[in-house]
Amino acid sequence: MKWLILSVAAALSNSAVVHAEQSNLLFSVKNELLPQVVELDGVVQPINQGTVASQTSGRIVGLNVDVNDYVKQGTVLLEISAVQQSASLDAAQAQLASAIAQDRDAAAQVKRYRLLFPKGAISQELMDSAEAKARSSAAAVRSAKAAVAQAKESLGYTSVTAPYDGVVTQRHVELGETVAPGTPLISGFSTDKLRIEAEIPQRYQPSVNRVEQFEVVSPQGKRVLPIQYSLFSYADPQSHTFKIRLNLPEQINEFVPGMWVKTEFHYADRDTMLIPNSAIVRRAELSAVYRVNGDERLLNPVRLGQTYGDYTEVLSGLEQGDVISTMALNNQQGN
The missing domain is CATH 2.40.30.170 (Efflux pump adaptor protein, beta barrel domain)
Structure with a gap:
């Protein structure tokens, strides 16, 4: 020195x-x-620098930036095929619709049983079974909603965006390559x-x-x-x-x-x-x-x-x- x-x-x-x-x-x-x-x-x-990695599996179908490009925060850097993720979202949404229907049916049955139970038309066992089924169907709805949110998140991972304004310093993948979660995609740093x-x-x-x-x-x-x-x-x-x-x-x-x-x-x-x-x-x-x-x-x-x-x-x-x-x-x- x-x-x-x-x-x-x-x-x-x-x-x-x-x-x-x-x-x-x-x-x-x-x-x-x-x-x-x-x-x-x-x-x-740079204080902010790093490598963006893949959070889902798929094939690179779009590369929008190259080394030395300046990008703004939120710019789509690359795109990954979304066929599997879209199918998973559709399945999760269908499961949610089914769970909501079953929950509505269970809730309606509990409502009817509560009107009949005081008159002695419904046994305690049937009443307890109906209430348990209602609770189970409500939990199934919550689980289905979580699955839909997760599927939407996975679908969002197919569009990789810039975390901050900066310059691209390295591109680790090429068009058509298949990536898995954890695969390095784009490196860069912020100049701000x-x-x-x-x-x-x-x-x-x-x-x-x-x-x-x-x-x-x-x-x-x-x-x-x-x-x-x-x-x-x-x-x-x-x-x-x-x-x-x-x-x-x-x-x-x-x-x-x-x-x-x-x-x-x-x-x-x-x-x-x-x-x-x-x-x-x-x-x-x-x-x-x-x-x-x-x-x-x-x-x-x-x-x-x-x-x-x-x-x-x-x-x-x-x-x-x-x-x-x-x-x-x-x-x-x-x-």
Whole structure:
């Protein structure tokens, strides 16, 4: 993984890191908090992706999409022969009609028996038998209705539809093939909801505590703030890094699944002393600045750190409140 400390040009524009007296080209040294940022490599992934499988048996009689097609939710992707499913539905509906007829007959008989029973024309045994038959016929109606619902569901499985808006990535069957329940049919993903998956070195893992620490940079240079993150609680045994997933806002057109992007992670702030590059005198391996002491300009050696745009970090040699000249070249010519 390639990672490095990034430029702080944006931070310098938002915070007065240094205070200079521009009228006489003097610079007052001051410490400021400098954001520490590490750059992570990430890959764009769809949140919703998967493979649609067959839920019934039959032969493929229609293929309406191909790889790379964009489909809307509910679009019919393919059709499976429905002869067996239609026959099962017809049989279930016929069974339901028969059960309803028997239930009506049983209910009518119970109604008649209840009128005759108090007069002693019907025995208790016949009354109990009629009521049991009525209950059985009512249960048969419920069972037949469930069979019809199941048959309708099976018939609906013959038209396979898209579960969400997305792109078809793979077609697992061809026209005329016979499929069974569980056979993979179409694979695809949604482009509306995306996330970035990156790996964080273990030294930075304890510093992750909020989503605002991350910023994703598109190949076009657009910066996008994630809306949610998920940090894995275990490290990869090979790379010893922690995987993190950053959910992006919806409808971000600059990103597509599989794209490689940069993710900036602001893991800390460091108290840093910066001076303008124009104030630095470089002589062989020596770095120095002209420190102003009254009317004198004294050559003051300094040890420098990293460069951030027009400024360079001072590791030692200066203290807060020191005043230096910002025109090192003119000072060298004057000396």
